Amino acid sequence: MKVKVGINGYGTIGKRVAWAVNKQDDMEIVGVTKTRPSYESSTAIREGLPLYAAHNEDTDNFEKAGVKVQGTLNDLLPKVDVMVDCTPGGVGEKYKILYDKVGVKSIFQGGEGHALTGVSFNALANFHEAWGASSARVVSCNTTGLVRTLFPLQQTFGIQKVFASLIRRGADPADKKGSALNAIEPSLKLPTHHGPDVKTVMHGLDIQTMAVMTPTTLMHLHCIVVDLKEKAGEKEVLDLWDSSPRVRLVSGKDGVKNTGQIMELAKDLGRPRGDMMDIAVWKDGVKMVDSTLYYYQAVHQESDVVPENIDCIRAMMKLEQDNLASIERTDRAIGLR
Numbered sequence: 001m002k003v004k005v006g007i008n009g010y011g012t013i014g015k016r017v018a019w020a021v022n023k024q025d026d027m028e029i030v031g032v033t034k035t036r037p038s039y040e041s042s043t044a045i046r047e048g049l050p051l052y053a054a055h056n057e058d059t060d061n062f063e064k065a066g067v068k069v070q071g072t073l074n075d076l077l078p079k080v081d082v083m084v085d086c087t088p089g090g091v092g093e094k095y096k097i098l099y100d101k102v103g104v105k106s107i108f109q110g111g112e113g114h115a116l117t118g119v120s121f122n123a124l125a126n127f128h129e130a131w132g133a134s135s136a137r138v139v140s141c142n143t144t145g146l147v148r149t150l151f152p153l154q155q156t157f158g159i160q161k162v163f164a165s166l167i168r169r170g171a172d173p174a175d176k177k178g179s180a181l182n183a184i185e186p187s188l189k190l191p192t193h194h195g196p197d198v199k200t201v202m203h204g205l206d207i208q209t210m211a212v213m214t215p216t217t218l219m220h221l222h223c224i225v226v227d228l229k230e231k232a233g234e235k236e237v238l239d240l241w242d243s244s245p246r247v248r249l250v251s252g253k254d255g256v257k258n259t260g261q262i263m264e265l266a267k268d269l270g271r272p273r274g275d276m277m278d279i280a281v282w283k284d285g286v287k288m289v290d291s292t293l294y295y296y297q298a299v300h301q302e303s304d305v306v307p308e309n310i311d312c313i314r315a316m317m318k319l320e321q322d323n324l325a326s327i328e329r330t331d332r333a334i335g336l337r
């Protein structure tokens, strides 16, 4: 029997997670919610996903637009084993009360705080912490990106200290809201929240972060400095990442010099929606000075957390004990391997 999954908030993250769930052989989508009819609710219907109105009062809007819904979120909840909440940041909190009341497991996204669930998740670093949990939070796109490359370094060489500067995209490509069109805005509250967020997964890591928001929509770019405990060569580090899941080495020498070219590469690879779910690290942008490592990586904000949601479902539903086996299963099914 497949695990039954619902998506509350079929937006940027929700529609991608729904797609990835239906690619797996041990779970399936039984319903997704929207607040109003839109091209995204049509996408859900076209993809054969049962569509539900998020609230009772939304049903009229769907009816007027001639869009058939199967009921409301309250009708969907009794049909699901786990609800993946992909509503905008801060909204999930109020839904948690509802999920708990109905006795449905729930997964939240990086827009919610760690305190909401007490379990923050990354498949490589702390799969076991979500084992059988009733709720968990998949950490944000930036935190996921940092953990994907830092965790293997910590396991292999040990980490003394990390400093990362995050050059953040101002908005998602489809957003109307977001950063100024022609300005760069530093986060003035220092250090930024990204370091503490990494520590919700890699407990005890010494990490500090700064961030600036830039007028681009494509990806985030991280400039990272790591003091390793054990000396390592650049090749050793690159070989390590090359064998780490969901990390892709790219090269300026091959013409991949910027985030636009990484997005183009994702399309050339035939990735669905042109998504780059792996973290792209420039192999010719890696430098080791004594035991200090310098590198750049790019994070596709709309998609890197998608496979993590799948593994989180597996851990919470106790479908697979070994994290690497779950990661491999997920990635094979969605064409990452």
Ligand code: NAD
Pocket (backbone or CB within 6 Å): 008, 009, 010, 011, 012, 013, 014, 033, 034, 035, 036, 054, 086, 087, 088, 089, 090, 091, 109, 110, 111, 112, 139, 140, 141, 172, 301, 302, 305
């Ligand atoms: P989004 O705005 O693209 O989608 C949110 C969806 O929730 C939309 O379908 C919207 O109609 C629906 N919604 C809004 N209010 C609702 C309500 N009260 N009840 C039910 N549904 C409601 O947002 P997103 O970018 O997909 O972000 C979702 C979560 O994922 C947030 O926590 C965000 O921080 C996190 N996240 C976003 C990104 C990103 O770059 N887009 C990356 C990683 C994590």
